Amino acid sequence: MIVSRLTLRIARTQLLAKKKQTTIAALGVTFGIAMFIFMISVMTGVNALLEDTMLMNTPHIRLYNDVTAVRPSLLEETYGNDTIWPVVRHQRPKQTKRNIKGATMIVSDLRSDPAVIGVSAQVTSQVFYNYGPVQLNGVIAGVDILEEDKLFNLRTKMKYGRLEDLPANRDGLIMGIGLARKLNVNPGDRVTVSTPGGSLQSFKVVGIFKTAVGAVDDQKSYANAESVQKILEEDSRYFTEIQVKLRDVNAANAYGKAVFNQYGYKAEDWETANATILQSFVIRNVMTVIVAGTLLVVAGFGIYNIMNMTIYNKMRDIAILKATGFAGSDVRGIFMTQAIIIGLLGGSLGLIFGYIFSYLTSKAPFDGGDVLSIDTFPVNMDYRFYIMGILFGVVTTALAAYFPSRKASKIDPVNILRG
Amino acid sequence: MENVLEAINLNKSFTDPVEFQVLKNISFSVRKGEFLSLMGKSGSGKSTLLYLLSTMDTVYDGQVVINGQLLTGMTQDALSAFRNEHIGFVFQFHFLLPEFSCLENVMLPAMKLNKWSNREIEKKAMEKLELLGVADQAHKLASRLSGGQQQRVAIARALINDPALIMGDEPTGNLDSHNSQNVQEIFRELTTRYHQTIIAVTHDPEFAKGTDRIIELSDGEIVK
Numbered sequence: 001m002i003v004s005r006l007t008l009r010i011a012r013t014q015l016l017a018k019k020k021q022t023t024i025a026a027l028g029v030t031f032g033i034a035m036f037i038f039m040i041s042v043m044t045g046v047n048a049l050l051e052d053t054m055l056m057n058t059p060h061i062r063l064y065n066d067v068t069a070v071r072p073s074l075l076e077e078t079y080g081n082d083t084i085w086p087v088v089r090h091q092r093p094k095q096t097k098r099n100i101k102g103a104t105m106i107v108s109d110l111r112s113d114p115a116v117i118g119v120s121a122q123v124t125s126q127v128f129y130n131y132g133p134v135q136l137n138g139v140i141a142g143v144d145i146l147e148e149d150k151l152f153n154l155r156t157k158m159k160y161g162r163l164e165d166l167p168a169n170r171d172g173l174i175m176g177i178g179l180a181r182k183l184n185v186n187p188g189d190r191v192t193v194s195t196p197g198g199s200l201q202s203f204k205v206v207g208i209f210k211t212a213v214g215a216v217d218d219q220k221s222y223a224n225a226e227s228v229q230k231i232l233e234e235d236s237r238y239f240t241e242i243q244v245k246l247r248d249v250n251a252a253n254a255y256g257k258a259v260f261n262q263y264g265y266k267a268e269d270w271e272t273a274n275a276t277i278l279q280s281f282v283i284r285n286v287m288t289v290i291v292a293g294t295l296l297v298v299a300g301f302g303i304y305n306i307m308n309m310t311i312y313n314k315m316r317d318i319a320i321l322k323a324t325g326f327a328g329s330d331v332r333g334i335f336m337t338q339a340i341i342i343g344l345l346g347g348s349l350g351l352i353f354g355y356i357f358s359y360l361t362s363k364a365p366f367d368g369g370d371v372l373s374i375d376t377f378p379v380n381m382d383y384r385f386y387i388m389g390i391l392f393g394v395v396t397t398a399l400a401a402y403f404p405s406r407k408a409s410k411i412d413p414v415n416i417l418r419g
Numbered sequence: 420m421e422n423v424l425e426a427i428n429l430n431k432s433f434t435d436p437v438e439f440q441v442l443k444n445i446s447f448s449v450r451k452g453e454f455l456s457l458m459g460k461s462g463s464g465k466s467t468l469l470y471l472l473s474t475m476d477t478v479y480d481g482q483v484v485i486n487g488q489l490l491t492g493m494t495q496d497a498l499s500a501f502r503n504e505h506i507g508f509v510f511q512f513h514f515l516l517p518e519f520s521c522l523e524n525v526m527l528p529a530m531k532l533n534k535w536s537n538r539e540i541e542k543k544a545m546e547k548l549e550l551l552g553v554a555d556q557a558h559k560l561a562s563r564l565s566g567g568q569q570q571r572v573a574i575a576r577a578l579i580n581d582p583a584l585i586m587g588d589e590p591t592g593n594l595d596s597h598n599s600q601n602v603q604e605i606f607r608e609l610t611t612r613y614h615q616t617i618i619a620v621t622h623d624p625e626f627a628k629g630t631d632r633i634i635e636l637s638d639g640e641i642v643k
Contacts, residue, residue, distance in 0.1 A: 006530050017518030017560075320514045323475055324528040324576065325503020327496040410495065414476040417510065418466075 007330050010321075011337040014314070021310060026346035028306040029397060032299025033350025033389045038357040040292050045362075045380035047284055054277050057216050058270045059120075059151055059243035060252045063106070063259060065098050066266040099123075100265055103239035115247055115255065118150035121239040123228045129221070130192040131183040138179055138219045140193060142228025145174070151245045154209060154222075160187045161207025171227055173203035177210040178218035193231065201231040300396045307342070307400035311335055311408065318408045319416035328409030332402075339401030340394060347393030351386050423583055423616045424449040429471060429481035431464075441467045442479070443639040451583075452614040454606060456627040459636035465620045466511075466588055468636065472618065473508050473586050474498045486583060503532050507577030509587035513569040517562035521553065521572045524561050529579045540579075547575035550605060552598070566593050574602060578609075585609065587619040591626060603629050 015022045075086035100106065103121050110119045123142040128135050145166045149155055155163055159177055166172045173191065175183075185191055185205050194200050203223060211217055229238050244259075246252055252269035259267040271278060318331050362379035429445040432438060441464040449455055459465040470476040472483060474490050477498070482491045486505060490498065502508070515524045525544040529535060535543070548554040551571040556564055561572065570593040577585055585606070591599040603626060609615040610631075619630070627633050635643040 006527075006533075010527070013523075014518050316514070317516055320516060321527075322495075322499055323473075323502065323508055323510075323514070325499050325531050325580075327499045329496065330531070412476050412478065412495075414470045417475075417514065418470070 004330075004333070007333040008337060011334045011341070014317070014334070015338055015341060021313075022342065025306045025310050025342050026349065029303050029343055029346025029393050030349040030353060032302050033347050033393045034353035034357060036292070036295045036299055036392070037351065037354025037385050037389050038361070039295055040288075040385050041354070041358040041379050041381060042361060042377070043288050043291060044382065044385075045378040047281075047288060048380055049374065049378040050284075051281055053212055055270060055274060056152060057211055057213055058273055060246045060249060060270050061244040061256045061259060062241055062268045062273070063100065063244065063263070063265050064241040064268075065096075065100050097234075097238075098240050099234070099238045100240065100242060100263075103242060104237060106263055107242060110242070110244055110259075115251065116244055117247055118147060118245040120144065120147040120151050120243045121225070121241075122148070122243065123225055123232065123234070123238055123240050125228065125232055125240075126196055128194045129179065129183055130194060131185050131189070134183050136179065136182055138221065140173075140221050140223055140228055142223050142225035144225060145222055148222065148243075151243055152211075157209045157211050159208045159210050163207070165206040166222065166224060169204060169206050170224060171201070171203050172206040172224065174207040174209055174222040175205050176217040176220045177208050178214060179221065180205065180208050182218070195231050197232065199231050199233060201227070203227070296392055300392070303343075303393070303396045304400040307339055307397055308404050310338075310342075311401060311404040315408060315416050318405075319411075319413040322409075322413040323417065331409040332405045335401050335405035335408075336398060339397045343394035343397030344390075346397070347390045350393060351389055354386070354389065355381075421451050422448040423451040423453075423486060424472065424618075425482075425484040426468075426472060427482040427484070429468070429479055429483070431467060431471065431476075431479040441639050442471070445481070445639075445641060447634060447641065449616055449618060451616055452610050453616050453632060454610045454630045455616075455618045455632050455634065456630040457618065457620045457634050457636065458622070458624075458627055463636040464639040465636045469586055469588055469618065469620050473506055474502055475508070503528055504580060505583050507580065507582040507585040509570075509574050509577045509585070509590040511588040511592055513566070513573040513593070515561035515569055515573055515576070517560065519561060520558050521548065521561050521564065522557040524572060525576045525579050528576060532580050534580075544575070544579060547578050548572065550578075551575050552601065567595060567598060570594055571598065571602070574605075581613070581615070583615060585615055585617045587617070589621055589623075590619055591621070591623065599623075599626065 073086060073088040073091055075084065075088060079086070107119050107121045110116050120143055125140055127138055127140045129138050145154070145163050149163055158174075161174065163174075166174055175185070180186075183191060187205050187208060190202050190204050192200055192202050209217075209222075225239070226236060229236055232238065246255060249270075253271055256267040256269040314335070321331060321334075322328070358379050358381055361377050362381070364377050366374060366377040425448045427446055429442050430440065431442040432440045445468060457465045457469060467476070471479050474483070477495070482489060484490065488501075490501065493501070515521070516527070519527070522541070522544055525547060526540050529540040529543065530537070545554060545557060548557050551574055553564075553568050553571045553575070556568055556572070561569060564572065570590070574587075574590060577587075591602050594602060606617050606619070607629070610617055619626070621627055633643065634641055
């Protein structure tokens with residue numbers, strides 16, 4: 001293909017002379033690309049939101065004392081498996097404390113690792129919340145709330161009150177919004193918390209949070225670690241789990257194994273904890289790819305049709321050019337130049353329109369209700385979609401022009417001119 | 420005088436809609452500077468023959484030699500380049516590019532040939548338009564002209580590269596008698612002064628009478 005100044009000039013003159021046709025062809029490209037960008041932005045935006053919502057309450061690694069782990073019986077411990085064949089029926093779990101021994105040391109250890117962003121030690125317990133006649137089952141987590149914030153970005157989930165109110169009130173409680181509604185408590189009210197061990201303690205609700213995950217919002221409250229340790233009648237080194245946030249999310253599995261080997265406590269990474277959810281993400285991502293692919297194919301056919309028509313309308317001109325001495329490669333050069341110009345022009349417009357649609361949608365109010373903590377529609381404005389869009393637009397138009405123009409460049413001019 | 424064109428045993432058949440032999444064993448030669456007309460009833464194969472000779476139709480049996488060069492079997496691009504330099508063709512229907520001005524239409528083949536500078540080409544093109552009496556239309560879009568004017572622009576285009584051979588498929592068919600006369604005079608002068616060769620298909624006995632030789636075709640054979 002030769003693109004000389006002459007072919008460029010012919011291409012330009014033809015494009016400018018048929019402004020209406022050129023515009024329509026370019027708009028065909030524009031429409032396809034804009035739709036692609038808009039759809040893919042919205043779809044991936046929704047996907048990302050759902051993923052975030054589901055995973056944001058899971059720490060990358062959760063370190064805890066797994067009391068249900070199979071333990072050797074006393075006989076085995078004493079004699080070993082080689083000398084005797086012990087048979088112990090109905091062995092019950094030993095009365096053990098669920099805490100992690102040396103938790104503070106492990107926390108400071110992990111914190112010094114550059115691969116770790118945040119570490120939060122917490123003491124959790126099943127409790128009953130009592131307010132007036134209402135008694136509800138739930139969970140209380142004693143934490144350093146500011147550390148917890150580093151892991152789960154709690155600050156953005158506060159509906160009432162501030163995180164700082166918790167350390168400021170020794171008997172403060174930040175309650176999940178669902179739980180607060182069921183108990184009918186408001187900030188400032190006091191609720192009584194009773195533990196399985198039977199101790200009671202009155203807490204003051206200083207804040208209410210909403211994670212948008214029902215299971216959490218309906219059950220969980222945050223309190224200061226000391227208060228929870230106190231109602232459990234434990235000392236200040238008593239922590240039941242350590243949660244870790246890593247710099248690299250995908251390293252969680254390997255890091256968890258390393259942690260397990262080092263400290264001997266069960267370290268569950270987020271991928272293992274959310275295996276079923278992750279599976280559903282895989283399916284959703286496959287769907288996104290299918291939909292995006294379908295969009296591109298549909299847009300591609302639209303572009304192909306328009307370019308094809310544009311060129312078939314020019315068949316006579318092609319024959320005239322060839323009759324007066326232009327080579328097939330000149331003809332191809334002229335049409336390819338036109339196609340690429342149309343592709344670039346229409347594609348760029350498509351990017352602009354796609355962006356405008358996506359932007360407007362991302363500003364459109366959307367009530368996520370209690371399920372999703374969003375105010376506007378989720379849209380993923382990833383620049384890579386725009387690169388894909390323009391590349392696709394130009395490549396499709398070029399291909400759409402290539403085949404008919406190649407055919408035209410091979411045909412004897414007389415076959416067209418004599419009809 | 421030397422032969423500028425030789426047709427050797429040309430045969431051509433159409434297979435669609437039914438097998439039909441348009442040209443049967445056509446052989447003849449054309450001398451340099453000759454003004455030749457091809458006559459015959461419609462369907463006699465005269466236009467088909469002209470398109471074969473012009474190299475725009477490559478599906479035939481036999482050989483076409485122009486300027487001593489065998490053109491049969493050459494690639495399309497090589498033929499395009501050959502036409503560009505050596506053959507000027509005037510279609511029955513003018514076939515100008517509607518998006519370009521008349522001047523540009525005339526200039527394009529010369530720009531493709533790339534032998535002269537753009538300024539020279541423009542000057543030459545204006546001369547040709549002048550010759551055919553349409554210089555005043557030079558900067559109008561080709562599609563804005565009347566049929567006769569477009570036909571004359573098309574003739575100017577055929578002349579731009581000073582081809583050895585000029586072929587016309589009823590080149591004066593769209594012209595009134597005055598302009599037809601004028602074109603015939605131009606052709607006559609080209610043959611005598613510049614020794615260019617002209618082959619024209621025509622229905623018009625008046626036009627044919629003014630040429631050096633008439634070849635008459637009937638049912639794909641030369642009868643005279």
